[in-house]
Amino acid sequence: MHPADIKPTIADESAPTTRCRIMATASTFFHEIGYQKTTVADIARALKMSPANVYRFFDSKKAINEAVLERLIGEVEAMLIAIAERPGQTPTERLVAAIHALHRHGMERYERYPRIHEMVEAAMAESWDVCSEHVAKLTAVLERIIRDGVREGEFATSDPAAAAGCIHVGIARYTHPLLVGQPLQPPIPPLETMIAFLLRSLARP
């Protein structure tokens, strides 16, 4: 029997596992040979499945990419939430830590997986909602920290949600997956300078 002809039984229990295996294999292909060059047939072959079986779980390569990115996004979000909830740190300290974490995470991911760009570019072209939701989730965590700061008298803003959106968009040059690989040399200010500039905007008058 040809490996591609082996059809695993899809019980309720095994479905999530198969989904995970497809995502893990797809993620490896996307990182190693790139999103554009990977085909659903490649993923199926590596899993000894038929492409038709992969399509039972994901109706397109785009859908697999969305699932892979959602997992990555979930990791970043969890990292930010942990910083937002850190005990013993002031809101300013947590906001600065959150920005540094976004930058460092983006840089590390870029260095380890340069092809992540391709996945993100594909998502921005094909799955705008996933990207947009990601930005909204991270902005919401920044907003929580800013609200804490307003309550504790460290920050002044009449619109913490808008301020969080501006802080998030203001660090795009240091954190956006499509820009994070670009050299950070003058005339680009060091991230510390940019953070200080953005925090001035939140300062109490």
Add this chain to the structure above:
Amino acid sequence: MHPADIKPTIADESAPTTRCRIMATASTFFHEIGYQKTTVADIARALKMSPANVYRFFDSKKAINEAVLERLIGEVEAMLIAIAERPGQTPTERLVAAIHALHRHGMERYERYPRIHEMVEAAMAESWDVCSEHVAKLTAVLERIIRDGVREGEFATSDPAAAAGCIHVGIARYTHPLLVGQPLQPPIPPLETMIAFLLRSLARP
């Protein structure tokens, strides 16, 4: 005689003209079929020149791209300088106008020439100095406006150069050639909100 065999006489007067013709033809190819797919042979053929003749003016496709981008960059710089020198406007008005002009120019260029991304990506990979110089030149114009604002008592900053760098980097999401094509919808704040946030950082205490 085959067109490609016609060698134009390169007198001192004609050299700049030939350079310009090569740049104009290359620019058309880059915009229409893309930087990666264009070859020096394509450019030479369209100009009825030999590739060797093109290489007398530019030693690589990369060098042609640099020249084409430098011309585009010169246009953006001239546009910003005209805004910085506008009579009858306050520094705040000129700074806001400069930011809007950078955004509008980037959007228009993206809509008319989507392949500009490819040229910019190639430049960022192959000709970092050209990109870096461009950013420095535009930042310098923003700095001039900020210095005017400090002198006239509208802005407060102890380091106008750093503030200009932060304003410039802070609007990357709205003006960077690699991001300008992305939708500007919530959670991305409207440009006006971002400008107001950045200006607060320059406000007098």
